[in-house]
Amino acid sequence: METALQGIEHAYERSADGLLMTVGYSPAYFGRFEQSLPENVDLPMPKALAPFEDPKLDTPDTVVHLASDHSQVVLGAEEALKGNKDTLNGVDQPDATLTDAFEIADRRTGFVGKGLPAENDDVEGVPSDEIPEDSPLYMGFKSGFKNNQASEDRVSIQRGPFADGTTQHISHITLNLNQWYNQDSRYQRVAKMFCPHHAAEEAVEGTGNNLNTDTEMDKCKHAKDAAREEGVIGHSQKMSRVREDDKPIILRRDFDSTDGGQAGLHFLALQRQISDFVKTREAMNGTDLAEQSAVGQRNNNGILQYMNVTNRGNYLLPPRSLRALPPANPPSTKEENNAAA
Template sequence: MPLEPNRAIPRREFVRSAVAIGGASALSACLDAEADEDVADPGEPKFPQGREDFSALPERQHAWNDFMVREPSGDTILPQQQLLLFVEYTGSVPPTDDERAAVEDTLRSVERAYQRGTGGTSGATFLEGLLFLIGYAPAFFDRFDADLPPGIDLPDPATVIEQLEEDATPESVDAVLVLNSDYGSVLLGVEEALFGDVDRLNGVAVEGDFSSVFKKVERRPAVVGRGNPAKELDHDAIDEDAPMSMGYKSGFDDSNPAESRVTWDDGPFAGGTTLLASRLGIDLDSWYEFDEETRVGQMFTMDHTPEDIGRTGEALGADSGITEESVENLEKHAREHGCVGHSAKAARARDDDFEPLILRRSEGNISDPAHDAGMNFTSLQSGIEDFLETRKAMDDLADVEAHKSGIVDFLTTERRGTFLVPPRSLRALPSPRPDEE
């Protein structure tokens, strides 16, 4: 039965449902709901289109900051709708020129159809376009005779899980697409176009077809942003304005590195990076058993108070308030207060300039039948070792017994995947040694 908008259901709730379901009928209904008018042809333009001049686009697939909505404080805001598409490679080894052209033509059609994020518009309040990237797993490169260059730190996900001593499932796919927009119909339209189910996308003819070389294995939609978790998740304790299920904003400007920090400057994949994609479960029942003051202390530091951060962390602006002194005094605070904050613990994994090692690109909230809530967590880093260092910093301090320790005890890792994100010029089925082809 076709999905139809129900005017009794709030628009945002309906859009989330449509993205979760997927398919052509969901796309049409989602366009109808978001455009607030009947849609005769889902292929007709409803959003700003992209540029014809591809040379004007960044070579880095992950160069998003200049195309994201920003808070008045300057903090970037993650798009409200996210979709991860996990795919298996079914083409030739090595890929043929025609197969690479099919992938590149499809991605260029997407770039023509939608502007890159906000289009670079200063002061934009909505991300009407699309931010996306494609990354390739170690399993994809294992199909080739040649190995990745020795400087590429991309272990398989099973190795990451083993080092973290987690009971999690490694992703067995060959690639992942990360799609982000404030509009669910943008994501649904791209998904349909990638796999040849529509021939026009936002008024642009779709060239190429992923289905000739990729088989879709799994799709994982998620939402983030003020008010979305409370509407998405069946948990009464979540503040109605909270941008995250645990109540507080994330991704402060000072807790994310510059994009250049996670980008390779040289080598055959210069302009690229690595992506780690995780599926997490969250124990919200236990988290919300604590009072607000305790939750603030465990999320940030014991020096932070509810008055300092506001209801959902908005009073902090772009600065989390985590300093080098916060890290230096961590053991002292743990002994004095019986608690150490997550942000302070994670800050132990910073470089000599006190800059974080990983750039978080999504912390999307999802329903999870096995947990009170779930999360799509993706991060960019110059090497997976930087993620491992950051994740290990979240664990308890070895020589201090703290009664409460950040948020790590409320998180369960379900799945992890590791991926190489090539520069745009190599994103279509790259070989492990593109400089030798």
């Protein structure tokens, strides 16, 4: 397996202009071992994370995530991993393949970037000619603001044999964009995506590039006050409640999709512990806010009413040295053993 992975790595530089890759393993994979994962690795089986969702719980052994600014790079790397290409970008590929060790259980594809959603508006759930031409995502706004992303250090496991690894949550979400664009006004979309203040002050220009590095939630009311006084809460407004020292705790890598002929979102998040993602999702649900105001569990509660979670899965991304079929509890490094002594 390691030989196959190195084959595609040697063909491209490790960057968005070349090829980026992660390899993750599920609780089902680690359940094959007699030993348990180390105590500091938080990797529970996936579960529904809201009272109104009923997702399929994904349990493949392994997930390989390939990403690039160039679609042909991802497609070529995929074929090489399956043994269908002898050379990749002029580099000879090894005989070893991922399909020597695994059967392919599922294949998910997607995109993110200026203009791509508008180019892919001919699927179910997308109103014709409504997606802004310069939007990087289906819902018409920029996402992943720099100051709304955790650092790699914050999401890395700090000690033990899996130090410098991380955990990954992957969900698939279908989107109801007909309602988002045809029933809601621009004012309502800004209020629900960001906060009522931003809508009233017309603080979001176009897709939100004018906001630069963050969504400026410090200018908005606390989510609880907005729920009671405005009757609507913004998605970003709710998410601002989940920060440590005013910094986020998850690193998002989500992207849009037309898998199954339906507008959707593959929400991929990296965090030190899966519990960090659960905490973040609970804030997004806003159940506590709905119980204390006229805001509904989904209606006027951020963007929940436009989304349906179909799949959830949890994975451990080991450090590079353990990325190929890791045991559940490998020996600690020499440095750690010396430190413990």
